[in-house]
Amino acid sequence: MLGQRSILASCVALLGAQSALASPQPESPAVGPADGSTVVHASVIFHQPRLEEAETLLLEISNPQSDKFGQYLDRQALEELFAPSEESQRKVLEWLESAGIETKQARLRKASASIEFPATISQMEGLLKTEYQMSHDSRTGKRQLTSSAHIIPKGLEDHVHFVTVTAGAPVEPNKPNLKRRSQPSAVSPLALRDTHTPTDLRNCSLSWTPSCIRDLYGIPLGTEAAPNNSMGIFGYGDAYNQADLDNFWGKYVEFIPQGTAPTVNSINGATAPGPRVDGEQILDLQMAYPIVWPQEVVVFQTPYNNRGGIGNAFLDAVDAEYCTFDGGDDPVLDVTYPIFGGWQGPAMCGTYNVTNVVSISYAPDEKDLTPHYVQRQCTEWMKLALRGVTVLVASGDTGVQGGMGCMLGPGGVTSFSPLFPGSCPYVTAVGATQVDFNGSEAQEVAVYDPKHNFYSGGGFSNVNAQPAYQKEAVAKYFSAHDPKYPEGTYNKSGRAFPDVALLGANVTISDRMEIVVSGGTSAAAPLFGAMINRINDERLLAGKKPIGFLNQILYQHPEVFTDITVNNNPGCGTEGFQAAEGWDPVTGLGSPKFPALRDLLVNLP
Numbered sequence: 001m002l003g004q005r006s007i008l009a010s011c012v013a014l015l016g017a018q019s020a021l022a023s024p025q026p027e028s029p030a031v032g033p034a035d036g037s038t039v040v041h042a043s044v045i046f047h048q049p050r051l052e053e054a055e056t057l058l059l060e061i062s063n064p065q066s067d068k069f070g071q072y073l074d075r076q077a078l079e080e081l082f083a084p085s086e087e088s089q090r091k092v093l094e095w096l097e098s099a100g101i102e103t104k105q106a107r108l109r110k111a112s113a114s115i116e117f118p119a120t121i122s123q124m125e126g127l128l129k130t131e132y133q134m135s136h137d138s139r140t141g142k143r144q145l146t147s148s149a150h151i152i153p154k155g156l157e158d159h160v161h162f163v164t165v166t167a168g169a170p171v172e173p174n175k176p177n178l179k180r181r182s183q184p185s186a187v188s189p190l191a192l193r194d195t196h197t198p199t200d201l202r203n204c205s206l207s208w209t210p211s212c213i214r215d216l217y218g219i220p221l222g223t224e225a226a227p228n229n230s231m232g233i234f235g236y237g238d239a240y241n242q243a244d245l246d247n248f249w250g251k252y253v254e255f256i257p258q259g260t261a262p263t264v265n266s267i268n269g270a271t272a273p274g275p276r277v278d279g280e281q282i283l284d285l286q287m288a289y290p291i292v293w294p295q296e297v298v299v300f301q302t303p304y305n306n307r308g309g310i311g312n313a314f315l316d317a318v319d320a321e322y323c324t325f326d327g328g329d330d331p332v333l334d335v336t337y338p339i340f341g342g343w344q345g346p347a348m349c350g351t352y353n354v355t356n357v358v359s360i361s362y363a364p365d366e367k368d369l370t371p372h373y374v375q376r377q378c379t380e381w382m383k384l385a386l387r388g389v390t391v392l393v394a395s396g397d398t399g400v401q402g403g404m405g406c407m408l409g410p411g412g413v414t415s416f417s418p419l420f421p422g423s424c425p426y427v428t429a430v431g432a433t434q435v436d437f438n439g440s441e442a443q444e445v446a447v448y449d450p451k452h453n454f455y456s457g458g459g460f461s462n463v464n465a466q467p468a469y470q471k472e473a474v475a476k477y478f479s480a481h482d483p484k485y486p487e488g489t490y491n492k493s494g495r496a497f498p499d500v501a502l503l504g505a506n507v508t509i510s511d512r513m514e515i516v517v518s519g520g521t522s523a524a525a526p527l528f529g530a531m532i533n534r535i536n537d538e539r540l541l542a543g544k545k546p547i548g549f550l551n552q553i554l555y556q557h558p559e560v561f562t563d564i565t566v567n568n569n570p571g572c573g574t575e576g577f578q579a580a581e582g583w584d585p586v587t588g589l590g591s592p593k594f595p596a597l598r599d600l601l602v603n604l605p
């Protein structure tokens with residue numbers, strides 16, 4: 001059951017438990033030399049010399065001081081930006097021809113910067129100076145090609161990133177390879193009496209209802225809905241149920257009609273409503289709907305997987321070019337379809353339109369993913385940002401510690417564990433606060449809940465470099481508040497997070513038909529997403545475009561935030577970081593002053 005403890009934390013714990021289960025294989029697959037005449041499907045993946053250019057462009061498009069502000073890229077412009085150079089294309093075609101490969105059948109995929117072609121195994125062996133082995137896994141029915149390291153000739157190294165080769169269609173799997181998830185560790189919820197609309201925020205402290213939250217941040221009720229501006233919520237295995245939504249609408253949000261439910265974009269067979277696993281979706285919907293209404297909500301529902309990767313199924317489903325981008329999804333960290341007892345595939349690819357705002361309340365530890373996985377997905381978040389999409393991600397609920405604990409860094413130093421995708425610089429990472437009272441005075445502070453080991457996730461990426469838009473704010477923090485931990489405890493030059501923080505403690509929801517309090521950065525992210533969705537609504541009604549990638553604007557305007565300076569985010573046997581004046585790695589820039597944020601963003605061109 002769900003308590004005030006972060007749901008995000010329990011999801012992450014779940015992931016770790018599952019990957020441990022998944023590793024031992026009962027039977028080892030049969031291996032033999034591959035038949036040279038077998039035709040395989042190969043792709044050459046180009047280096048992307050223009051990635052830096054893409055980042056520069058994003059920073060212009062999302063900078064109100066630039067002429068390019070708001071000039072989002074359409075599909076074709078994105079394709080051109082990510083396409084390999086003419087020279088790279090020509091050199092690769094010559095290389096293929098030199099190995100006797102028929103290039104008439106080769107297909108260039110510009111936005112995924114790859115060229116795909118059929119070839120025989122002998123041709124590929126000649127091309128890459130290697131030998132292939134074919135293995136057949138009787139358990140999953142999958143055939144797999146393996147080889148010793150392949151060689152990319154001198155002169156092509158600057159053009160070709162790597163080459164992938166896949167065997168033909170897999171044989172039907174004959175055994176299940178999906179394990180049932182275990183129940184996440186949980187905290188008993190605190191059952192509360194129904195509360196009424198307060199006039200005094202003190203009455204909210206034990207149970208932040210939608211009207212309390214609107215009062216706290218000064219958010220008026222929504223009145224009009226611009227077309228095509230539903231708010232997107234990322235779903236993962238867990239699903240909502242209608243009875244809880246109706247219970248909540250009836251008790252706290254009477255202006256939302258009974259029966260109101262999100263549109264569900266089902267991805268790879270995942271559906272909603274459906275069985276509750278960890279109560280995340282019900283929380284997300286009850287945080288977002290009361291703020292965005294009469295705007296609608298769209299859930300992008302992806303299936304739970306036991307692999308550790310999150311996000312790629314959604315990204316594939318909203319961008320056909322991502323499906324094969326940079327070598328495609330990771331066969332270890334992502335699910336490959338068909339899957340026994342599940343989606344018979346192929347994986348959805350470009351099936352849905354993405355919404356203007358997407359909120360994500362799930363996050364694995366960056367350290368449990370490969371650097372390539374993190375970079376590939378982070379580039380895709382950049383592509384969405386270039387299209388004008390705002391992505392909000394929960395920063396984690398266990399301070400500097402991450403979901404699966406700390407790492408042993410170089411020299412035996414215990415190092416902090418950042419969460420992804422919040423550690424990607426092209427999303428807005430959202431931390432959590434709570435409201436303390438001193439007499440009648442409400443003060444928002446960083447969430448500090450030792451009983452549930454719940455602290456606002458924050459820190460520094462070990463993979464993604466620190467973006468320009470936050471360098472000054474981060475340097476200012478360290479100039480006065482360097483915690484002076486041993487070298488290697490965290491990476492000062494990495495992307496720093498969170499960017500913002502807002503209420504994530506004692507929020508009221510209906511869960512399994514009980515009124516309980518919940519929380520987490522996973523409550524704060526959809527709440528902030530809902531505010532941005534409301535702001536987009538006004539912009540669209542005024543004939544403007546959605547606000548798009550936020551971070552640069554936010555760091556330019558710390559005045560639209562309530563600076564949060566109390567509490568820290570412990571973990572890994574340390575006190576973590578201290579919240580402080582200005583940006584900090586606990587609460588970012590602080591919590592939004594909604595009217596000021598709204599005025600700022602609505603009035604931008």
Ligand SMILES: *[C@@H]1O[C@H](CO)[C@@H](O)[C@H](O)[C@H]1NC(C)=O
Pocket residue numbers: 196197198199200202203
């Ligand atoms: C709010 O709290 C005050 C005391 O803090 C109390 O007098 C008042 O009755 C409460 N109002 C509601 C609506 O519960």
Ligand SMILES: *[C@@H]1O[C@H](CO)[C@@H](O)[C@H](O)[C@H]1NC(C)=O
Pocket residue numbers: 190205206207434435436505506
């Ligand atoms: C949340 O509610 C509990 C009682 O259920 C209370 O003890 C705690 O102080 C509250 N936390 C905050 C931050 O208001």
Ligand SMILES: *[C@@H]1O[C@H](CO)[C@@H](O)[C@H](O)[C@H]1NC(C)=O
Pocket residue numbers: 351352353
């Ligand atoms: C996506 O949006 C385009 C217009 O921008 C529309 O023509 C198309 O029908 C939409 N597709 C889906 C699946 O909603």
Ligand SMILES: *[C@@H]1O[C@H](CO)[C@@H](O)[C@H](O)[C@H]1NC(C)=O
Pocket residue numbers: 438439
């Ligand atoms: C509470 O408010 C009083 C009066 O304004 C002040 O003296 C005191 O320091 C405050 N306490 C805390 C913990 O902020």
Ligand SMILES: *[C@@H]1O[C@H](CO)[C@@H](O)[C@H](O)[C@H]1NC(C)=O
Pocket residue numbers: 461462463464465466491492493494495
């Ligand atoms: C620190 O981060 C930078 C930028 O992402 C990276 O280049 C460097 O390798 C990282 N160092 C360590 C020790 O992780």
Ligand SMILES: CC(=O)N[C@H]1CO[C@H](CO)[C@@H](O)[C@@H]1O
Pocket residue numbers: 227228
């Ligand atoms: C592109 C798109 O989704 N267009 C829709 C915008 O909203 C109007 C009104 O709801 C629809 O009719 C369009 O199809």
